Amino acid sequence: RRPLPVMLHEKQQQQLREIVNYIIQYPSDAGSAEALCRRFDVAPAFLKAPFEQQYLISVEALILQEKMALAYKLITETNHTLTYIANLTKYNSWEELSKAFESYYKCSVAELRKAQ
Numbered sequence: 475r476r477p478l479p480v481m482l483h484e485k486q487q488q489q490l491r492e493i494v495n496y497i498i499q500y501p502s503d504a505g506s507a508e509a510l511c512r513r514f515d516v517a518p519a520f521l522k523a524p525f526e527q528q529y530l531i532s533v534e535a536l537i538l539q540e541k542m543a544l545a546y547k548l549i550t551e552t553n554h555t556l557t558y559i560a561n562l563t564k565y566n567s568w569e570e571l572s573k574a575f576e577s578y579y580k581c582s583v584a585e586l587r588k589a590q
Contacts, residue, residue, distance in 0.1 A: 482524055482528070486524065487528070489514065489516065489520075490520075490524065490528050490529075492514065493510055493514055493516075493521070493525075493533075494536070496510070496513075497510075497537055497540055498540055501537060501540030501541045501543070501544050501563075502541060502562060502563050502564040503564075504537045504540070505537070505564070506534070506537070507521045507534060510533065521533045538574075538578065541563050541564075542574070542575065542578045542579065544562075544563055545559060545563050545571060545575055546575075546579070546586075548562065548563075549575075549583055550586065550587075550590055555568070556568035556571060556572065556583060559571060571583075
């Protein structure tokens, strides 16, 4: 059985839009669902079913998607070092970024850079 749809008031829909816009504009600063709950003063449950029902993606998946899109853009459109890009995207090291990137895109950063 599918869960019953969550009915959201306009104010709640607006709050979700603000959160999504923040994730898209500042994917590296979004951090985690917990961090977003603190930043926007919302309950963790608000970023579960209501969010997923509205956007068909989990908060965590959207954050990762936008961080990977930013990393991709920086890797393909700039000559920045991987260490610099890792720092911008809030990874602890270029190795951590590289591993996450390869897992997400099924392609290594080196292959992508060579193709440019």
